Amino acid sequence: MSDDFGFFLLLLSNGVLVGLMYALIALGFVLVYKATDAINFAQGEFVMIAALVVAGGLAAGGMPLWLAISLGLASMVAFGFALERVVLRRLIGRPVVAVVMATIGLASILRGIGPSTLGAGTKTLPLPIREAPFIVGPLFIPPIQLLGAAVSLTFLSAFGWFFMKSRKGIAMRAVADNQQVAMAMGINVERYFGLAWAMTGMVSALGGIIWGNLLGVDVNLSLVGFKVFPVVILGGLDSIPGAIVGGLIVGIVENIAAGYVDPYVGGGTKDFIPYVLMIVALMVRPYGIFGKRIIERV
Amino acid sequence: MIHRECGVLKTSYEADMAFYPLPIARWTVAVLAVLFFAVIPLALHEYYLSVANLVWIAVIGALGLNILVGYTGQISIGHGAFMSVGAYTAANLATRLDSPWPVNLLAGGLMAAAVGAVVGIPSLRIKGLYLAIATLAGQLIIEWTINHVTFISGGVQASISVPRPRLGSMVLSSQRDMYYFLLVFVVLAIVGTMNLVRSRVGRAFIAIRDQDIAAEIIGIDIFRYKLLAFAVSSFYAGVTGVLYTYFLGIANYEQFQIGVSIDYLAMIIVGGLGSVLGSIFGAIFITLLPIVIRLTMESFGGLFFAPQTVLNLIPNLRLMLFGALIIFFLVVEPDGLNRLWRNIRNYFRIWPFAY
Numbered sequence: 001m002s003d004d005f006g007f008f009l010l011l012l013s014n015g016v017l018v019g020l021m022y023a024l025i026a027l028g029f030v031l032v033y034k035a036t037d038a039i040n041f042a043q044g045e046f047v048m049i050a051a052l053v054v055a056g057g058l059a060a061g062g063m064p065l066w067l068a069i070s071l072g073l074a075s076m077v078a079f080g081f082a083l084e085r086v087v088l089r090r091l092i093g094r095p096v097v098a099v100v101m102a103t104i105g106l107a108s109i110l111r112g113i114g115p116s117t118l119g120a121g122t123k124t125l126p127l128p129i130r131e132a133p134f135i136v137g138p139l140f141i142p143p144i145q146l147l148g149a150a151v152s153l154t155f156l157s158a159f160g161w162f163f164m165k166s167r168k169g170i171a172m173r174a175v176a177d178n179q180q181v182a183m184a185m186g187i188n189v190e191r192y193f194g195l196a197w198a199m200t201g202m203v204s205a206l207g208g209i210i211w212g213n214l215l216g217v218d219v220n221l222s223l224v225g226f227k228v229f230p231v232v233i234l235g236g237l238d239s240i241p242g243a244i245v246g247g248l249i250v251g252i253v254e255n256i257a258a259g260y261v262d263p264y265v266g267g268g269t270k271d272f273i274p275y276v277l278m279i280v281a282l283m284v285r286p287y288g289i290f291g292k293r294i295i296e297r298v
Numbered sequence: 299m300i301h302r303e304c305g306v307l308k309t310s311y312e313a314d315m316a317f318y319p320l321p322i323a324r325w326t327v328a329v330l331a332v333l334f335f336a337v338i339p340l341a342l343h344e345y346y347l348s349v350a351n352l353v354w355i356a357v358i359g360a361l362g363l364n365i366l367v368g369y370t371g372q373i374s375i376g377h378g379a380f381m382s383v384g385a386y387t388a389a390n391l392a393t394r395l396d397s398p399w400p401v402n403l404l405a406g407g408l409m410a411a412a413v414g415a416v417v418g419i420p421s422l423r424i425k426g427l428y429l430a431i432a433t434l435a436g437q438l439i440i441e442w443t444i445n446h447v448t449f450i451s452g453g454v455q456a457s458i459s460v461p462r463p464r465l466g467s468m469v470l471s472s473q474r475d476m477y478y479f480l481l482v483f484v485v486l487a488i489v490g491t492m493n494l495v496r497s498r499v500g501r502a503f504i505a506i507r508d509q510d511i512a513a514e515i516i517g518i519d520i521f522r523y524k525l526l527a528f529a530v531s532s533f534y535a536g537v538t539g540v541l542y543t544y545f546l547g548i549a550n551y552e553q554f555q556i557g558v559s560i561d562y563l564a565m566i567i568v569g570g571l572g573s574v575l576g577s578i579f580g581a582i583f584i585t586l587l588p589i590v591i592r593l594t595m596e597s598f599g600g601l602f603f604a605p606q607t608v609l610n611l612i613p614n615l616r617l618m619l620f621g622a623l624i625i626f627f628l629v630v631e632p633d634g635l636n637r638l639w640r641n642i643r644n645y646f647r648i649w650p651f652a653y
Contacts, residue, residue: 039427090629096426097373101567102628104560108621116614226438229431237427272442275435279420282432286424 006138011259012252017145019251021210024152025224026231026243027159028203033237034163035172035196038088038099042107044225045114046204050076051212051221052114054205055123065128072205080201084194092179092193107222115219125212148210153244155203160240172196176238230274234281236291245289250274315496339477347473349589354480355542356581358487360565361574362534367563368572369495370527371507372421376433377535377562379440380417382554384410384536386450389458389549399463399544406540407533413440414532415525422521425510437556444551457550460543476545483541487534492574494530503527507572564620568627570636579635587623588616 025047032040040046050072057068083106091098127144134141163169174182175192183189208217211224231250235242257273287293308314318324339347363377384406391397391405417436421429444451452458462471463479470479494500502523505513514520543549561584569580592612599608627634 033427039430087625087629094628094632095371096430097367097371097567097571098628098632100373100427100430101563102625104563105621105624105628108560108617108624110621112614112617112619112621116611116618229434233428233431268442268446272439272446275438275442278435279432279439282420282424282428282435286420286428 007259008256009138010140011255013139013141014145015252015255016248017141017149017251018255019248020149020152020244021145021207021214021247022224022227022231022251023156023243023247024148024203024210025207026228026235026247027152027156027240028200028207029228029232030235030238030240030243031159031203032196032200033176033232034240035176036088036193037176038091039103039237040200041100041103042110042225043200043204043228044222045107045110046076046201047208047211047224048217048219048222049079049110049114050201050205050208051125051217052118052123052208054209055125055212055217056118058125059123060118069205069209072209073202076201076205077198078201080197080199081194084190084197088197089190089193107225111219111222122216122218125209125217127209127213142214144210144213148214151206151210152247155206156240156244159199163240168192168195227274230278230281233278233288236288238292239288239290242288242290250277253277317492334481335478339474344473347477349586351473351476351480351545353582353585354477354484355538355545356562356565356585357484357578358534358541359538359562360569360577360581361487361491362531362538363562364566364569364572364574364577365491365494365503365534366527366531368566368570368576369500369507370503370524371510372418372524372527373426373430374417374433374528374531375430375556375559375563376414376417376437376440377531378554378556378558379437380410380414380532380535381539381542381558382440382444382551383413383532384539385543385549385554386444386458386539386551387536388540389452389460389543390450392460393452393458403537403540407536410536410539411529411533414535415529417532418525418528421524421528434556437559441551441555451551456552457548459548462547463544480541480545483537487537488574488578491577495574499523499526504572561620564624566634567624568634570634573634573636575639576634576636579639583635584620587620591616591619 025043028046029040029043032038053075054068054072057063057071058065061068063071087102087106088099091102127147129143129147131143134143134146161169163173171182171187172192172195174185174187175189179189207224208221212221215221215224227250231246232243233246234249235244235246254270254273258270261269261273281288306319308319313319318327338350342350359377359381363374366372366374387409388399388402388406391402392399397405417433420432424432445456462469464470465479468475470476495503502513502518505516505518506520506523506527510520539554542553546553565580565584566577567580568583569578570576595608595612595615599611603611631637
């Protein structure tokens with residue numbers, strides 16, 4: 001095995017792991033879109049706030065880890081419910097730009113609240129796993145990425161099962177498909193909207209814990225949210241397998257591109273290639289690989 | 299207000315579509331013109347004039363974005379990037395070729411229009427949320443390109459200093475000069491937009507916004523008009539970028555990041571989608587918001603917090619209030635400040651009667 005091939009394998013494995021971690025964030029996005037037909041431009045800020053709560057609980061509150069994590073999960077679930085209740089319920093039936101702007105406004109609020117209540121400095125979010133990477137041949141695998149990928153796969157399959165098989169999941173899909181018909185069938189649409197936002201809060205909290213451990217917790221953690229858009233566009237906005245596939249594609253492509261192109265352009269390829277990929281995807285297959293095609297008739 | 303609309307009989311379509319059906323409205327415009335061209339620039343201090351200049355720049359940008367989002371119904375989160383295209387085109391022309399500002403202004407606008415039309419191409423196949431994300435990608439790609447291609451950005455810190463615009467032998471360097479310079483373009487932009495939206499093109503835009511499939515069926519070339527909307531809107535954005543560059547004396551990519559795109563979206567939401575007056579209100583409101591917050595906190599913040607906390611709090615408070623306002627307007631008054639203004643006006647128009 002030559003060095004070149006080893007380098008390629010290293011980039012590939014890293015891409016796969018990072019991609020699965022992107023998929024975890026993208027899952028929050030897909031859950032909301034699947035159930036409510038709304039897009040959450042504040043996904044990255046959700047992740048940031050969750051991580052801040054956990055890190056803040058660990059640092060300032062001196063809590064044990066399990067308590068801090070449960071606090072993070074609980075507060076994000078409550079936040080999801082409250083958000084739906086206070087803001088998004090009133091925007092049902094409004095044009096798309098209204099929902100987009102509401103979540104952008106929300107993102108702005110969260111960016112202001114986070115640093116001003118929990119401190120602006122970068123916090124660490126220590127998890128009780130070893131820091132030294134596993135070295136397998138040419139591969140170089142940090143345990144946190146392995147954990148992230150595992151959590152991601154677990155939750156992706158759990159939610160996949162939830163939507164396909166469980167009663168609530170099927171009701172949720174019905175709500176997403178046609179709100180009026182769902183209401184006529186006796187489904188409490190608003191409750192499922194709340195549930196969807198709460199589930200997103202939970203997934204964001206998990207993403208926040210893992211990404212926060214990896215990158216450190218401050219306002220910049222919310223930039224992870226920008227990676228979500230290429231991931232979900234490639235996979236399809238309303239598809240859970242799409243989140244995995246999109247995450248893998250984005251992770252692998254950006255790592256390989258960064259590995260080979262960065263030396264020539266002076267860095268930053270990672271922040272650029274996913275969007276080019278996304279534009280191409282939008283041109284070729286606008287609704288993503290697994291996305292639901294929207295057919296319109298007069 | 300004080301005038302009555304009794305005995306108004308319109309006998310032609312032109313009369314019905316007239317901007318100022320009543321003489322008093324024309325007088326109002328004349329008074330406003332005197333106010334803005336003579337009274338304000340002579341009465342205000344330089345600092346307040348610089349604030350007014352920022353507002354004028356924002357008005358042009360908001361008008362452009364409102365043509366795209368408010369009138370045509372195409373979401374764009376890439377407005378800031380279109381501005382940067384205009385700004386860097388003008389800055390490069392000015393420093394490399396030493397070309398005069400009218401050429402730079404036009405070139406910046408046209409370049410932005412071209413880039414905007416390209417970014418708008420996905421709008422032909424996708425709409426709504428997908429389009430919002432596509433324009434977001436456009437924003438990030440343009441930002442990255444300007445930042446990383448040294449030919450465009452001029453190397454260090456991606457900033458190019460630009461000479462002040464000159465009129466004949468006069469160099470427009472003071473805030474008062476800039477005020478007049480910008481106000482001319484604001485008037486052009488307002489008149490241009492008002493006439494555009496009631497022309498054939500504007501009606502086509504509105505038809506596309508209201509029901510694009512129906513618009514296509516009645517014979518509107520969606521392909522052409524959607525791209526035209528992107529081009530016109532980006533032209534305004536490009537001009538805004540150029541004017542901003544001349545205002546600052548420097549083209550800097552940090553002035554055109556994604557936050558700026560969001561600021562402009564906020565302007566038209568808070569002001570009122572699909573309304574010229576709303577764009578103006580929104581631009582004033584969103585531009586003044588951070589300034590008012592800063593002044594308030596500097597004067598009164600010390601009463602409640604330590605001085606260091608106040609400094610830390612100001613940017614965060616701005617973010618929070620900004621987001622809260624957007625959400626407030628979306629939930630409570632979706633038609634924005636323009637609607638509030640109309641309500642007040644209608645109340646007084648029929649006063650003292652209730653209807």
